[in-house]
Amino acid sequence: MSRVRRLLPLLGCVLLGCVLLTLYAPEGVLRRDEPPPALASWSPYDLAGSIEAAQRRLRRHPDDAAVWASLGHMYLEQARRTTDTAYYDKAKGAFERSMRQPTGDGEPYIDAMIGMGALANARHDFAGAVRWAERAREAAPFRWALYGVLTDAYLELGRYEQAETALRRMLGGRPDLASFTRAARLEHLRGRPGPARDLLHRACAIPGDPAEYAFCQWQLGELAWHNGDPRAALAAYTQALAADPGHLPSRAGKARAEAALGRIDQALRDYAAAVARSPSFVVEYGELLEHLGDRDGARRQYAVFTAQHKLLTANGDTDNLAVGTFTANHGDPEAAVRYLRAEWKRRQSVEVADALGWALHRAGHHTEAATYAARADALGGRNALFAYHRGEIEHALGHTAAARAHLTRALSVNPHFAPAGAARARALLAETP
Known part of the structure; x- marks a missing residue:
């Protein structure tokens, strides 16, 4: 039985766990290591207004550590919703201001430390995220958000046993949208789309603000997409956008599903709307344009990606995985290998294993590529792109039967995985005996 499956019985113990946790507060006095009451109220329905309100308060009370920490988390949420990485520096500044304020026990404000961990994850400094979360855990082991930081970091580092342990702790203490969606991701990685879907439906049923519901529906859309059901994916992305019209990942996902269903004009409109607000989807858009024969349009999108990469590098936020993947497909494969070897030293996740294997293949190093492709395919669940890459590599090695098996599997999982x-x-299947 899958190790992830052992997470699910914990959900039946949630109510008992919550009752027991209340006993940690004798006479109703909140312990230092339990979640505090909301110190800086903000509304997810009006995130920009809440940021302005926090800024106004800080002009009057610049030493309020709680409000600085809340402002940092708001900036991170704004970055997630808009994919605008400029908010990362703002978040960092707010968390640092929070931690500089004196507290009664001499420790930095816990929520700011957790925020620094979440920021490190967002910037792909996963080892740094672990350090921040562990520091927060030493001071406040019952602050459940820190286990989300740990789960995300350990997953990206390829340390799945530790990710499951952290998530188990989070589920036991705070079964909510954040913990259920992480559990769904683990189930997906284990190749279990049914349990992953059940967990996401449970998460979407939890009352929350429109942005949270949109995030949850987007995850359902992604799960449906990766499992070869563009109609279900389109329905989920559409629901996400009905709740939050500004949710750009759902806009891009909707375009991807529409293209798979042959609704090309609508797909192009949705992609154009997404990239007009964020460069995060320009490569995906460009690849569709190139597949449709619009090479000039594709080159324009790729140029935007290159410019964005240079800007991120100048700010110290290089994404070697994204750059290496792009370069392997649209540039110098040997340069892509260098980017991705550097990333592999930082984190050994399935995504990096697949990307490095593909770059090695594109550079002509097929035997070494096969090792990384096999690792990604074995640990990456039902992933059509991983299976396709492995099939291409086996074909290059002359392993006809293996190539045919992997290519067939890729198309059976998701016949629309990439144009x-x-x-x-x-x-390849048509020409392979």
């Missing part, structure tokens, strides 16, 4: 990749897989 050019899916077409190439079909062509």
